[in-house]
Amino acid sequence: MGPERGKEPAGPSRESCTDPYLRCAFHGAALTALGVSGSALLAHSPQGCEYLVNNAFAAQECDYMETMTVCTKLCVDEIVHGGEEILARTIREVKGLPISALFVVSACGPEIVGDDIVAVCESLQPEVKFRLVPIASPGFKGSQYDGIDIALDTIVKRLVAEGGKKVPGSVCLVAPHANANPTWPADLAWVKQTLSRMGIPVVATLTHRTPLSEIEHAASAETTLVLSHDAGQKAADSLAAAFGMEQVCKGIPLPIGMTNTQRWLAALGERFDARKPADEMVSEGERMVTATCRRKWPMSRFLYRTPAAIVADATVGIPLVRFVTEEMEMTPELVALYSSARPVRELLERELGSLGLTPKVVYGTDVYRTRQSLREVMPRVVFGSTIERHASEGIPVTYVVEVVRMMRQFRMINREYFGYTGILNLFECVQNEWTMAWRSKEKRYRAKW
């Protein structure tokens, strides 16, 4: 185990100059709105912000045959004289779309000049057949996680209907999209499959391919289950306050790795009186993972107590700490998380304490702080993104295992990190990197043929 390293001051960096990992609140709001199926998104913004919407579109796996995004393409005139008129005109242009809701998401420009998107939406509502849902989420409001929370707040307040009959033993899933696994819908699918096996009905998912009708009935759920450590907690709190929905698995790391999965399933089994199926899933899953490893031989077993770094969001990063330490038997000596919220700090510190680890911890990291930390700690393995692959140039890092925000590797099939197959998927990431690291950088001779 490495020496005790000072933790950096809690909270985001106070530096004036950062090289951020996280996008802005506008992006987070768009990402959330695009999770509502049968809807469209209108970016009230200059045309560049439409590219952030496109990115969110891809992250929510929208289909351009089904979901349309449009933009008011604000120019100097609208910044000087206001853009409400052009917003109204654009809403009228799309009023023939066969959708149930149009999310109007405003960016920095119109929010600073004071465009009242709520008033525009209210005045045009009688003219259109779909719901107009204004979300004021300019980039300067914070990170993409703040944007997710802003959009979820709007959705809860404007779209969730009151007075519905509760569905016994049911859940509402919150913020599955606040997850840096680039194929996070597989994590969501695993959760749904698991809940189904335990007989726990899912009333609504906020948000991924969620019809408006499902959102309207979200308050029928007895409980909420937040699927992110980075966002969604505020929505869970609002749902609790407004509709008495109890949050389950609160304060437990998400189910990545054997111990985390076992703990998470046990908590669900306990709450929903489904201990038997939970126990069965644990024993089946552990047997399957162990047997598969026996047949496939994960090379990560050779990395016993190799110093490792984890650079990720809290959703993947915090559960990885235990997985890397226990199942993979490496030693995390650096944990750098994109988030810095208090619950994130508390959860990580509990995990580190319980494992007896004292790595260097960086909250709200940026690319510069990550590189500096890698230089200081000199881990041999980094679990992170493509950025760390390049940011570790010149540092003797042997393996960069790309598990979040990958750009080099491509997945046509979504792969979960949650649950038991998730363990194998993570082993596979290590395995592929292990092979690459062995490959000679130079060809020493040419073949004759």
Next chain:
Amino acid sequence: MENGSIEFHGNLRQLLSKVESGEMIPKLQASHAPMCKFFTAYYVISGIRHVVPLVHGPTGCPLYMSDFVRTRECCEIRGIPLEPTACTTLDESNVIYGGEGKLLEAVKEAYAKYHPDLIVILSCCCSGIIGDDVESIAREAEKLVGCRVLALRSEGFGGDFRSGYEDAFKLIMDLMDPPKTTMKGTINILGARWGPSPTEFNWDLDEIERLLREIGIKVNAVIAGGCTVEQIRHAREVELNASWCYDWGQKLGDLMQERFGIPYSRTGQPYGPSATKEWLLGVAAPLGMQENAEEVIEREMREVEPDLAYLNEALSGKTAIIEISEFPGPIRALSLARMAEEFGAHPVVINVHPYTIKERMPSIKYILETGVNPEIILTKGLFRLGSFRSSKETEDELEAIVREYDNPIFFGNSGRFPPCPVVNLTFMNPAFQPHYGFRGIKNLAALVRQGLENKDLPRSRLFKGMLYGTGTR
């Protein structure tokens, strides 16, 4: 042409006139959003080595660019080291009280952290609207750090995508020192960017540089395609400026000619034998190296004789339908139209969007001056709500148009399914790059051959269904 889906049918000159008079400006506010000024300015600035683009705004603007331009396109694809993209991360409080103090601190921090050769402050919507004086901060900050600090007003709402490129190129001129000498036989290549714009790739630049080397011409800097601040400082010592793409180099070339008296070689893109010869002679002749150039051209022409013969035979008498909505850029499509005509085909350019004509007006006028004035068709699908890329409407319209021409051959990409041979010019397939110069002739001949010889092979129902829906055949 009897086709109810045609919005405009005429030639390039007539289309230009309609755009100039405001008759052909798209009316739908919601459709077609190209990049904003900030993005395009970033593209250019990120093409200078050891620069810190310091974005004065929230994180969304820089992160989109740093993810896609820096990490994916530069690091992953082109093997460039990870360079910083710094940001002041403006928050609500900065928006209310101003962010100038934070910006000044950020410049100092950026210098201390990254030791750059240059810092360029890029303003975006937030800092632009609240009125932060980025130029004054840059001047002030420059006194406190050991490198040049420049500022560019690049608010997304502040101009079309083209203005970001042009203003950034103009800003770069501030780095150019008065000449102490003249570098004989040396040029700058203007108008490049590192960014992932599908209009430019290294292969084309490599071909141009190869041919220049053969002639004996040296390149001081490719501005801004991986050039250093030092090279930019010496940019006024060259004998001539040239551009690998008339469109992007034109503004900087004209300005450097006007302000510094450095001649600018006005030539089109080197697509096909005539344009390639013109390009090389346009550079070599002013440098007094015409003879060398002619020798190189003769040698290279001999190398591609079989390809030229094939292209003449294959294209003569055909109608070359060139589609722009799926092709990497209207200027390249027009260059290709010229090449098709050179090989005896009749070019018909489809769906060059009026906004691209509007934003490339000087280049379009230059192309017309050189005698290129192809037939143009714009379809109604181009003006429908939403993105025109891969739209079912424009696909159906294209298929209908192709049926109305004799002996058609389609130049575009494989995302289209017209009932005729398809020449796949996508830049997503590096197997047949470059398109410029003599090596380009070989590649284009190979692509035409693939299109013609395989025209009867079945097309992919899978890809067509993916692009246009499963209801299509």
